[in-house]
Amino acid sequence: MEDHRHESSLIKQLMPSERNEWRGPYRLLFCSSKGDKAGVMQELVKGVSANLADYDRRTALHLAACEGCTEIVVLLLEKGADVNSLDRWGRTPLSDARRSDHKDICKILEACGGTDPEVVDSQVPCLEIDSTEVDWNGKTLIGEGAYGEVYLVKWRGTEVAAKTIRSSIASNKTVKDNFLKEFTLWAKLRHPNIVQFLGVLKQPAGRLVFLTEYLRNGSLYDILRKKGRLDSLTAVAYALDIARGMNYLHKHKPHAIIHRDLTPRNVLQNEAGRLKVTDFGLSKIAHGRDFGYKMTGGTGSYRYMAPEVYRRESYGESVDVFSFALIVHEMFQGGPSNREEEPEILADKRAYEDERPYLPSIVYPEPIKSLLQDCWHKKAEQRPAFEHIIMRLELIQDDLQQKAIGTCCSCAVL
Numbered sequence: 001m002e003d004h005r006h007e008s009s010l011i012k013q014l015m016p017s018e019r020n021e022w023r024g025p026y027r028l029l030f031c032s033s034k035g036d037k038a039g040v041m042q043e044l045v046k047g048v049s050a051n052l053a054d055y056d057r058r059t060a061l062h063l064a065a066c067e068g069c070t071e072i073v074v075l076l077l078e079k080g081a082d083v084n085s086l087d088r089w090g091r092t093p094l095s096d097a098r099r100s101d102h103k104d105i106c107k108i109l110e111a112c113g114g115t116d117p118e119v120v121d122s123q124v125p126c127l128e129i130d131s132t133e134v135d136w137n138g139k140t141l142i143g144e145g146a147y148g149e150v151y152l153v154k155w156r157g158t159e160v161a162a163k164t165i166r167s168s169i170a171s172n173k174t175v176k177d178n179f180l181k182e183f184t185l186w187a188k189l190r191h192p193n194i195v196q197f198l199g200v201l202k203q204p205a206g207r208l209v210f211l212t213e214y215l216r217n218g219s220l221y222d223i224l225r226k227k228g229r230l231d232s233l234t235a236v237a238y239a240l241d242i243a244r245g246m247n248y249l250h251k252h253k254p255h256a257i258i259h260r261d262l263t264p265r266n267v268l269q270n271e272a273g274r275l276k277v278t279d280f281g282l283s284k285i286a287h288g289r290d291f292g293y294k295m296t297g298g299t300g301s302y303r304y305m306a307p308e309v310y311r312r313e314s315y316g317e318s319v320d321v322f323s324f325a326l327i328v329h330e331m332f333q334g335g336p337s338n339r340e341e342e343p344e345i346l347a348d349k350r351a352y353e354d355e356r357p358y359l360p361s362i363v364y365p366e367p368i369k370s371l372l373q374d375c376w377h378k379k380a381e382q383r384p385a386f387e388h389i390i391m392r393l394e395l396i397q398d399d400l401q402q403k404a405i406g407t408c409c410s411c412a413v414l
């Protein structure tokens with residue numbers, strides 16, 4: 001997608017020297033994007049319309065809202081700028097201010113009747129599923145998480161998972177709106193290793209139920225509990241599934257999607273044996289400032305938490321790489337290490353004493369060992385990106401397959 005958020009397309013085409021000397025009506029757009037109040041005033045006094053737009057239909061108000069130029073926003077509104085003008089991508093100035101996190105400008109625009117189609121979108125009918133289409137009669141409880149129960153139900157004759165958000169959580173309007181925003185984003189995602197979001201049920205206020213595809217084999221957590229250690233080829237195939245799903249999320253445009261809560265419980269398996277990642281983005285709502293939920297030892301999220309998250313420092317995509325390494329470690333080992341230790345204490349030791357799980361050579365092939373050490377590196381910027389992890393895993397997979405064929409052939413010769 002084109003990045004249209006920052007500057008008018010006309011301004012982008014100008015050389016720096018031309019920008020400074022630019023005269024003519026479009027100077028209004030340039031000055032608005034640069035916070036040049038005197039310049040904006042000059043243009044308006046000359047009679048340039050406050051609603052002048054470039055050929056992407058970006059107005060001075062879009063640009064000022066996007067760039068955080070509060071004074072210009074106020075001035076343009078006073079001079080009759082249309083608070084809800086839509087650009088070529090269907091965005092209003094409020095959409096731009098929200099995306100750039102200019103909270104003061106959002107308040108000003110909202111007070112003037114500004115709306116954000118991207119949020120309205122979260123309630124658009126295409127996301128909404130009529131509750132009467134869901135057959136709850138034969139429902140089966142599949143599991144229970146931090147937010148509520150998960151049921152197997154039928155929707156239009158197809159088995160799907162219905163995930164409920166407890167009313168104690170969903171009755172908070174801000175929390176509910178944030179869930180809806182995350183669903184809007186999730187609904188747009190399509191990848192073989194990402195659980196498919198299907199829609200939100202029309203429910204009375206305070207309740208929230210959403211549908212996703214149903215994955216018959218349950219979570220990786222359940223699989224490891226049942227099967228214990230996985231053989232190297234299976235573990236690497238599973239690691240590749242997770243890495244491909246995560247790479248898709250991290251490469252999302254215009255912003256990477258960071259999972260923040262990648263754990264074996266949030267990795268599900270379908271009947272064909274393929275793993276898919278689920279519940280990304282939701283953890284920051286429930287665990288974040290919107291809702292004072294604290295991750296418990298029970299849900300186990302601390303066990304996979306990157307040191308910088310535990311230390312409450314700023315973080316990026318590599319927090320998911322850290323969690324990924326611990327999941328891969330478990331697949332080779334058959335479960336978490338230091339099972340008896342409180343997850344929070346474990347996270348503390350990882351964050352402050354640089355403690356990491358043991359990697360015995362008898363269990364971990366050398367290239368897996370070095371991959372895990374890189375992925376849980378204490379310096380977040382040293383951890384590899386998922387696209388590189390995929391390449392390394394593919395090489396490891398080829399090598400393991402060659403060895404497996406070799407072993408098989410020597411059996412046949414014998």
Ligand SMILES: Nc1ncnc2c1ncn2[C@@H]1O[C@H](COP(=O)(O)OP(=O)(O)OP(=O)(O)O)[C@@H](O)[C@H]1O
Nearest residue numbers: 142143144145146147150161213214215219265299
């Ligand atoms: N789409 C699905 N298909 C099949 N089973 C599912 C699906 N979604 C969830 N489950 C099952 O329900 C359980 C509970 O899921 P849920 O996402 O609510 O919580 P969790 O991931 O286990 O924990 P937390 O809420 O702390 O992340 C999962 O562990 C899984 O076994």
